[in-house]
Structures are given as C-alpha cells and as structure tokens.
Amino acid sequence: MLKINTENLKKSHQLIWFVIDFTMLGLLIINLAFIIFDSLYAIEVVRDGLTAISPAITDAYRPIHRNFIVYDLIFVGIFLTEFIVRWGYAVKARVYDRWYFYPFIHWYDIVGCIPVGSFRFLRILRVISIVYRLHQYKVIDVTQTRIYQFLNFYYDAFMEELSDRIVIKVLSGAQDEIRKGSPLFERIQNDILFPRREMISDWLSQRVAEAAQEGYVPNRGALRSYLENRVDNALKQNLELSRLKYLPVVGPTIQETLEECVGDIVAHVIHQILEDLASASNHAFIEDIVNVFLPSPDENEEEIRNEALISLVTEILEAVKTQVGVKHWRENLP
Template identity: 75%
Template sequence: MLHINRENLKSSHQLVWFIIDFLMLGLLILNLAFIIWDSIYNFVAIQNLLKEHAPALQSAYHPIHERFIFYDMIFVTIFLTEFFVRWGYAIKASVYDRWYFYPFIHWYDLVGCIPVGSLRFLRILRVISIIYRLHQYRIIDITSTKIYRFVNFYYEAFMEELSDRIVLKVLSGVQDEVRRGSPLFDRIQKDILYPRRDMLSDWISQRVAEAAQEGYVPNRGALRNYLEGRVDQALKQNLELSRLKYLPVVGPTIQETLEDAVGDIVANVIHQILEDLASSSNHAFIEDIVNVFLPTPDQVAADETQNQALIDLIIEILDAIKGQVKVKHWRAQLP
C-alpha cells in the first residue's frame, strides 16, 4: 500500500507543485485508462459483444468513441497548460542554465501530447517521472509497495543474467587471448609490473614490517615459549640424543644442556628473523624476492617454462572467477 508522508508534504517549500503533481498523476491515470479502453472498444467484436450483453453501456459510450479526439484534446490541453506553466517557473527560478533547456529535458511531456495512437502511450513516462519526483522528495515511498518489489526482483534477476553472460563472454575472450600468447600478458609484465618493481618492493617491505610489528612483537614471549617447548619435545624423541643419558655421570647433564642450547638457538634465530622483518632492514630481502618474481624482460623471454606455468595459473584463476559468476544469487531469493 502506497502511503503519503504528510509531514514532508507540509514542510516542503514546493507544496503547490506537489499538489499539482498529484492532480496531474490522477488525470494521467484516468487518461491512460480512457485510451486503453477506447483502443479495446475500437474492435468490432467488442462492440458487438457489448450490444448483446450491455446495450445501455454500448449506446452511452459509442458517441464518446466517435468524438474520442475531442475528449483526448481536453486532456492534452490541460497537460500542455501545466507544461508551459512549469516551463515559465523554471525560467523565472533559473532552474536550468538556459531558458530553452526545459523542453529538451522534459521531451516526453511534449511527445506524449501528440494525438497519435502510438505516441499517446508515452504519457506513461510522465507518470513514472512524477512518481519518481515524489519518491525523491520522500513524499511517497514506492519501495514499500508490492508492485515495486515484484518489478525490482525480476529487474535485478534480468540484469544479473545479462551481466553474468557478458562477464563470462569477456573472461572467455581473455582466456583465449592468453592461450594464443596475446601481447597483453607480456605488456602487463614488461610495461606495467617490471617498471614498478621498486615501488612494489617498498610497499611489500612496509606491509611485511607492519605485519611483523603488530603480530610478533606483542607476542614474542609466547612465541619463544612455544618454540622452546616444540624443540624440547623434538629432541626428546630423537634416538641419538636420548642415548647420551646412558653416559656415566655426565650423560644427563650433557643431554639437558644440548636441549637448552638448541631450543635457545632456534628461538633466537626465529626472533632475529622476525625482528629484521619488522624493521627497515627487510627491504633488501623483499627486493630480492620481488626480483625473482619480476625478472628483467630478457630473463622472462628466456624462461618459457615459467611463462607457461604463469599462463596456466592465470587461466585457472579466470576459470574460478567464471565459476563464481555462474552462481545465480537471485534464485536464492525465490520463495
């Protein structure tokens, strides 16, 4: 059910124009109903059917049908009068940059007033524009109506089906281009990624340092205890090391000392690696990794096996994207 927000209507500075909108909306609906009914009545079979079953209705409406143009012109006169009044107000209020912009922007108002059968139905565009304007100013809320939800559901379903087919077609074309050795792949690597190796190195270095500082530094104690515990457990399960305890006198002491030393060494190594990653000194290490993934163009051209592996990876990624695109989300909303 469509409700009118009377508070917004009263508080608006365009109350007169909104009242005119409601009047025009009612006249347009009445006029369109009149046009549809007269188009149906125009069939001889309908006229004969009314003569047989409702002769009074047929005899009352037939004179109106014969003078349909006259009655339609009454509506057209009202619509044109309202159009020129709004045009004059737009000129006075400088709504548009030029005084002659109004008829071009509201062309459907003029075209719908042409008394030709096929053009008369363009008046439905004026109905839509009035409803949209009232909704935009929150006088009415069309999203709460069942008609809007029904139309919007199938519109979204249609757009999803259409966009999915377009995306699948585009992705399939990209896959074909990659398989044929399209220069696009080489352009991405040589002209886009390779010249930006330094920027990528700086960015990755900064992100790795931030991740290490936020993830490791606050939890270094817990991580050290965890590493030492895991090393101790691994050393106790080692057969060669467990035999040291059978040495007389010093065996257990040597075994315990080795366990503590190895655990401490492992924890310190991990600690130093993460400390380096969390500082600016990780830049050289990250730069070496980026150089491996983004070698010079000469190295890329020489390594065909690596290129083919990367091409296969891109194709698999596109296949995964196509599989996700094929999912019909609108079907999940069906009752």
C-alpha cells in the first residue's frame, strides 16, 4: 500500500506544490476513469448490457455522453491552468536557462491536454510524472507497492533475458572470428603492447618498488624471524645434518653453527632481493620479464603460441557464455 511520508512532506518546503500534485493526481484519476467509462459506453454491446442491468444509469448518462467533450474540456481547462501556473513559477524562479524551455521539457502535459481521441489517454504520462516527482522527493515510496514490485520483477526478467541473448550472441561472434584467424592478437601484441614495452616496464617497476616498500620494509624484522624459524625447523628435520651431533666434542657445535649460518644466509638473500625490488635498480629485472612476455614480433614459434592463446581465449569465452546463460530471475520466483 502506498504511504505518504508526512515528515519529508513538511521538510521539503514545497507543501503547496505537493498539495497541487495530489489534487491533480486525484483529478487525473477521475478524468481517466471518466474517459474509460465513456469509451466503453460508446460500444453498443456494453451499452445494451448496462441498460439490461440498470436502465436508469443508461438514461442518466446518455446526455453526459452526448456532451462528453464539454465535460472533458472542464478537466482540460483545470490541467492547462495548473500547467501555466507552474510555467510562470519556473520562469520566476529561473528553474531553466530559458523561459520557453518549460513546455518542451514538460511536453507530455501539453499532449495529454489535447481533447481528441487517443490523445486523452496520454494523460497517464502526467500521472506517472507526478508520482515520479513525489517519489523523488521521498514523499511516497512506490518501490514498496505491489504493482511496482510486480512490474519491476518482470522488467528485470525481460532485461536479463534480452541482455543475456545479446551478450551470448556477441561472444559467439567473437569466438567465430577468433577461430577463423582474426588478426586481433597480432594487432594487440605488435601494434599496441610491443611499442609500449618501455612504458609497461617503467610502470611495473614502479608498482613493484612501491609494493616492496609498503609491504616489506615495515615488516622486515618479522619476516626475518619467520624465515629463520622456518629454516631452523627444516634443518632439524634433515637426517644428514642431525647426524653431526654424534661427532665427539665438536658435533653439536658444528650443527648449531650450520643452522645459524644457513638461516642467516637465507634471510640475508631474501632481504637483499626485496631491497633490490624496493629500489630503482629493479628496472632491468622487470624489463627482462616484460621482454619474455612481449618478445619481438619476428621471433619464432609465434604460430604455436597464437594457437594456444586462441584456444585459451575461446574456452574463457565459453565459460563466460555458460555463466551468462544462468537465469537469475528464476531464483526469485515463488
């Protein structure tokens, strides 16, 4: 059920306009009901059925039906008056950059006021605009109504079905192009990535240095302690090293010294590697890695590499198509 938030209504400082909105909304509903009833009354079968049920209603409504345009013009006059008042307020408050923008932006209000045939039913657009405006100011919340939830559910279902079919169609087309030998990969590698190897190397070098600085430098003590403990545990489980303690006199000393030396060496090596990565000297190392992944276009085995890449990409697209094909809206069905 639609509830009115009276607190937001008072805080909005536009109470008079919201009163006008609710008044217009009521008149529009009455007018649309009047139009629908008159349209049904014009059908002979409906009129005969109504006469059979209640001849008094038919006789009473007959003169109204003959002068329907007059009664409808009363509503049109009220709607146009409200439109002109809002237009004047928009001009005075400088809501839009030009005074003549208002009727173009609110064209649906004018079209709905045309008292001819099917144009009358376009007044439903004005109902929608008023409801939307009230919802926008949080005076009402249409999302909590059953009508909105019903329509929104099937709208989401329709959009999901439509988007799924479009995505699957696009991915299938991409797979066909890739299987036919699309030059896409060669263009990406030769025309986009390869000319920018130096830029990619610089960027990766900077990112690796930042990651090492932020992740390693503040925790170097904890990392060294961890490495020494892990190396110490590994050495104690080594059978050859454990036999040293059986040597007379010097055995335990040699074993302990080796454990300390190995632990210190490992920690020092890891420390030096991370120190190098955290400095500008990592550029050459990163550049070598980039050159491995982005070799020169004229190197051998490019065809084998492309076939493997094509197979990998098509399998990835197939997995994406399978996931896209899942109908999530069905999970919300009762």
